[in-house]
Amino acid sequence: MSDQLKINSHSFRLVKGDITDLEIESFVYYARNDLLLGAGYGTAISVRGGPTVQEELKRFGMLQTTEAVVSSAGEMKANFIIHAVGPKFQEEGQEGKLRSTILNCLKKAEEEGIKAIAFPAMGVGFYGVPVKTSAAITLKTISEYLSGDTRINDVVVCLLDMREYKPFHEEFMSISGV
Amino acid sequence: MGNRKRSYKAEKVIERMGKKLNRQMVASLVACVHCGLCTEACHYVLANPGDPTYAPAYKADQVRKFFKRHFDWTGRILPWWVKAKSLYTDEELNELKDTVFGKCTNCRRCSLNCPMGVDYATFNRMARGLLVSVGVMPEGVAIVSKDQWEIGNQMGVLKEDYVETLDWLSDELEDELGDPAVRIPIDKMDADVVYSINPREIKYDPRTISDAAKIFYVAGENWTMPSECWDMTNFGLFSGDDDLGGAVGRRLYEKVVELRGGKLVISECGHGYRSTRCEAPNWAGMDVEFEMESSVLTMLRYIKEGRIRVDKTKNKIPVTFHDSCNNARSCGLFEEPRELLSLVVEDFREMYPNRAENYCCTGGGGAMSMSEYTPQRLKSAVTKANQMKDTGAEIVVTSCHNCVDGLTDLIRHYKLGMQVTQLVNLVANAVVVEKKVAVPVEAVPVMAEDNVLKGYRILVTDDEPDFVTFVSAVLEDHGASVSRAYSGDEALELARREKPNLITLDIAMPGKSGKEVFEEMRADSDLKRIPVCIITGRPELRRLIYDRPVPPPEGYMDKPVTEDGLLLNVRKILETAHEKKSSEA
Numbered sequence: 001m002s003d004q005l006k007i008n009s010h011s012f013r014l015v016k017g018d019i020t021d022l023e024i025e026s027f028v029y030y031a032r033n034d035l036l037l038g039a040g041y042g043t044a045i046s047v048r049g050g051p052t053v054q055e056e057l058k059r060f061g062m063l064q065t066t067e068a069v070v071s072s073a074g075e076m077k078a079n080f081i082i083h084a085v086g087p088k089f090q091e092e093g094q095e096g097k098l099r100s101t102i103l104n105c106l107k108k109a110e111e112e113g114i115k116a117i118a119f120p121a122m123g124v125g126f127y128g129v130p131v132k133t134s135a136a137i138t139l140k141t142i143s144e145y146l147s148g149d150t151r152i153n154d155v156v157v158c159l160l161d162m163r164e165y166k167p168f169h170e171e172f173m174s175i176s177g178v
Numbered sequence: 179m180g181n182r183k184r185s186y187k188a189e190k191v192i193e194r195m196g197k198k199l200n201r202q203m204v205a206s207l208v209a210c211v212h213c214g215l216c217t218e219a220c221h222y223v224l225a226n227p228g229d230p231t232y233a234p235a236y237k238a239d240q241v242r243k244f245f246k247r248h249f250d251w252t253g254r255i256l257p258w259w260v261k262a263k264s265l266y267t268d269e270e271l272n273e274l275k276d277t278v279f280g281k282c283t284n285c286r287r288c289s290l291n292c293p294m295g296v297d298y299a300t301f302n303r304m305a306r307g308l309l310v311s312v313g314v315m316p317e318g319v320a321i322v323s324k325d326q327w328e329i330g331n332q333m334g335v336l337k338e339d340y341v342e343t344l345d346w347l348s349d350e351l352e353d354e355l356g357d358p359a360v361r362i363p364i365d366k367m368d369a370d371v372v373y374s375i376n377p378r379e380i381k382y383d384p385r386t387i388s389d390a391a392k393i394f395y396v397a398g399e400n401w402t403m404p405s406e407c408w409d410m411t412n413f414g415l416f417s418g419d420d421d422l423g424g425a426v427g428r429r430l431y432e433k434v435v436e437l438r439g440g441k442l443v444i445s446e447c448g449h450g451y452r453s454t455r456c457e458a459p460n461w462a463g464m465d466v467e468f469e470m471e472s473s474v475l476t477m478l479r480y481i482k483e484g485r486i487r488v489d490k491t492k493n494k495i496p497v498t499f500h501d502s503c504n505n506a507r508s509c510g511l512f513e514e515p516r517e518l519l520s521l522v523v524e525d526f527r528e529m530y531p532n533r534a535e536n537y538c539c540t541g542g543g544g545a546m547s548m549s550e551y552t553p554q555r556l557k558s559a560v561t562k563a564n565q566m567k568d569t570g571a572e573i574v575v576t577s578c579h580n581c582v583d584g585l586t587d588l589i590r591h592y593k594l595g596m597q598v599t600q601l602v603n604l605v606a607n608a609v610v611v612e613k614k615v616a617v618p619v620e621a622v623p624v625m626a627e628d629n630v631l632k633g634y635r636i637l638v639t640d641d642e643p644d645f646v647t648f649v650s651a652v653l654e655d656h657g658a659s660v661s662r663a664y665s666g667d668e669a670l671e672l673a674r675r676e677k678p679n680l681i682t683l684d685i686a687m688p689g690k691s692g693k694e695v696f697e698e699m700r701a702d703s704d705l706k707r708i709p710v711c712i713i714t715g716r717p718e719l720r721r722l723i724y725d726r727p728v729p730p731p732e733g734y735m736d737k738p739v740t741e742d743g744l745l746l747n748v749r750k751i752l753e754t755a756h757e758k759k760s761s762e763a
Contacts (some may be wrong), residue, residue, distance in 0.1 A: 039320070039321040039324040040324035041328045042324075043329060043334035043336075044329060047729060051701075078363055081424040090311060091189050091518045125327035125421075125422075126328065128421075160330075163429075
């Protein structure tokens with residue numbers, strides 16, 4: 001299942017699946033401030049990527065909310081993981097922080113010369129960002145970024161299930177003018 | 179409400195409470211007359227008679243007081259009269275966390291004994307959800323919730339591991355019954371039955387899956403298991419997170435529809451059954467068109483319809499039955515398991531009190547994942563322990579995986595010497611498999627059963643000498659060459675010297691613990707590829723191993739272990755390691 005559009009000749013897509021098992025250069029992991037991989041997608045990164053990912057993260061210490069760093073992806077299909085600390089549990093200024101986190105991911109990818117990047121439904125699920133809020137902010141922020149001058153040529157938003165996919169699809173349709 | 183400043187999180191909790199209240203909750207919040215009839219119904223109170231903070235009415239008041247202060251007119255106008263009090267600080271939220279998560283398993287026994295119909299568990303669950311929404315929760319709750327949100331099951335089982343386990347179980351079944359038709363069908367379209375399971379079955383108790391598969395096979399069922407969205411458990415019931423509850427339920431329902439399945443059969447799990455069959459359609463806000471059934475009813479139906487025959491003489495050991503709170507008290511499922519038991523065991527002994535009045539296993543409500551409350555959980559288990567002991571049975575049967583873990587833990591703690599099993603195991607043991615006409619195949623050399631481990635070097639590590647002797651004897655009887663270590667340091671030394679093919683490792687040992695040994699092994703380039711099977715009597719310590727940033731162990735078993743269980747796990751680990759090595763080569 002996927003939706004796709006072109007912005008300034010850059011590809012922007014929605015897909016349904018497991019982001020940690022995606023064939024793509026890099027993906028975003030919604031990280032903890034201490035960068036411990038922990039549970040959920042963190043489990044998948046630890047198991048599929050091996051211990052080197054966590055080891056590599058030690059050098060970054062603690063991050064502030066909205067910051068992002070890049071590590072290798074160990075033995076995973078992706079080459080890089082962008083660990084981004086987004087807002088959690090109804091945190092104050094949630095929407096602005098979410099927007100900044102997404103922008104920081106894109107900027108960090110740009111700095112590292114990454115061309116393709118996959119985002120999950122940012123903050124949705126365990127961290128409690130409402131899925132419609134996440135869809136609106138994520139898709140708007142990315143589409144605006146791709147409208148500017150960037151070397152990133154493929155952005156994917158990877159949604160886990162239909163609960164996530166439907167609102168993102170609706171928002172995506174409104175952005176693409178369908 | 180004065181000028182006292184309220185923390186951001188406390189503000190959010192109160193704000194959200196207004197959205198969560200419904201008529202049932204409000205009725206329960208206002209109806210309590212503090213008569214005290216609930217007190218003796220609670221297993222925490224019975225084990226802590228001098229501590230009033232365990233009384234259901236007291237615990238309920240910790241939620242009720244801020245409900246009254248903000249949402250009830252009596253508390254808004256006369257707070258001092260009705261003991262209404264707001265929440266202000268994060269410390270108060272933490273105290274509330276210890277009450278709603280640590281002092282109640284949401285078993286609902288107090289509700290049954292309340293003349294006013296107060297359903298404390300309902301708003302205790304709501305309070306849990308309010309705290310979770312601001313990130314205040316026990317660490318174990320966070321881990322399990324995140325795994326279920328993002329991996330799709332409570333134990334973070336990845337798809338490849340799930341499918342591989344089903345394949346391996348199919349191989350075993352095919353060997354046992356000599357018929358390729360016994361293999362577990364995955365993602366089969368238009369099956370009459372879609373079978374959903376608890377991830378514990380994949381990770382710690384795969385025998386329950388192969389036993390179910392054997393029963394489906396003998397019954398000639400047209401069935402399947404989904405390759406994803408197969409988890410029928412739902413941590414949303416425990417954490418109070420309705421969004422999680424809805425997401426998990428929706429994934430499973432949509433998968434059944436996608437496979438065009440006729441009926442969803444839910445394996446034996448109390449909270450899974452309650453969530454999937456009763457609660458999740460509401461949380462997900464969707465109509466479920468297909469039928470949902472507990473596997474207990476499925477098995478009973480097969481016997482009644484003559485689709486399977488059973489021989490109860492295969493199960494001679496005296497058994498008793500523990501009613502899961504969610505099955506019995508919340509879903510009324512208590513006669514069917516007894517009827518099924520009477521058909522497959524020779525000696526059934528009732529436990530008293532029972533059915534809806536039964537006491538909680540003490541592992542319910544997510545308690546097994548909250549290790550910080552383990553001492554008080556085990557202390558509160560004394561009532562259950564006495565109940566079980568009084569039956570004189572050697573085996574306690576239950577239709578709930580949570581209860582299996584809770585009961586196993588209390589059996590060990592109170593040294594009851596009993597075993598825990600499920601109905602599916604007993605039915606599979608009693609089922610009569612009709613002999614099929616064997617088709618001669620080209621003869622292939624088959625290793626004698628006694629020598630299946632020949633050529634393998636296995637290091638057995640445990641600080642209990644009796645246990646080391648037992649495990650070593652089983653492995654040696656089947657051809658393995660065994661080394662023994664009684665401490666973590668000794669294990670590492672032997673591992674470095676002998677480079678065994680497999681290490682069995684206890685977690686809690688004096689000196690260097692199993693966790694430290696495991697981490698050192700994974701960090702050591704010479705040892706990191708040696709498969710490890712954790713065998714522990716402390717299941718609450720699992721997370722020490724599984725939450726590490728290193729590849730997880732290749733196997734895990736809870737004590738007590740049986741000879742068959744041990745062999746099954748060891749063979750599986752060695753075969754998988756061999757296949758992995760071959761593919762790498």
